[in-house]
Amino acid sequence: MVTIESSPQVEIAREEPPSRGDCEPILETRDVRIAYGANEVVKGVTLSLPERKITAIIGPSGCGKSTLLRGFNRMNDFIPSVSMQGQILHRGEDLYAKNVDPVEVRQRIGMVFQKPNPFPKTIYKNLTWGPALYGYRGDYNELVEKSLKQVALWDEVKDRLRESAMGLSGGQQQRLCIARAIAMQPEVLLMDEPCSALDPVSTSRIEDLLFELRERYTIVIVTHNMQQAARVSERTAFLDRGVLVEFDETDKVFTQPAQQRTADYVTGRFG
């Protein structure tokens, strides 16, 4: 009784049982190459991400993790020097095809950044602004409550929804940013080192949250924290100097990697 009441977001997460094939790929890359000007930093990456699982992308600083991640929702479009070859597919649809609207891609495939970046607006507005832009017609109060409950922030902020989001702590701001991404009703959440600016307590709250969110969303998380990758993810991709060295079940990557380079990295011999 007490347990059920104290974790309403768990109940919500279980409302919709996963109905699609367990391992159906939701995102695929085919020989993806991404360059800044002449500097190719992602060098022929082919991978297939399973739905409703957490995939971690690990690798040394500068190996192309963020660049690859931004490819998944066309955030690289904002960088003028970027060029891409190969294909990135969402449910088999080429995300870079001529008829595809990048704004719509970013609604389906949301992103959370390293540094919490709430809009300098109220908590409420942070959650409703995006949905309003794309013409959400549902009940906004409900949307706000539901999104905040999914990130376990509702109880902390329900009495200050009309106050500025900038008054929240760093950890709360990051959960708000996750709620803001969720309010857009995406299928996939991309997270680029979402805990690296947070203290250990806030970090573990976000990690707990990831476990609940994976029931509903496919999550791709970039992290340079290998313990975090081992704790939260089911699949791990190891990227080194733009090359996908290994991609497998997380347990396997950390305990019995197929490549020596992976073994060296996960045991801390370089990086």
Ligand SMILES: Nc1ncnc2c1ncn2[C@@H]1O[C@H](COP(=O)(O)OP(=O)(O)O)[C@@H](O)[C@H]1O
């Ligand atoms: N906007 C940019 N313009 C030019 N080079 C960039 C830009 N962003 C990243 N790079 C370069 O691309 C490489 C990969 O960067 P990045 O994807 O950020 O790696 P990671 O996230 O693994 O640290 C690095 O050498 C970096 O300097």
Ligand SMILES: [Mg+2]
């Ligand atoms: Mg990065």
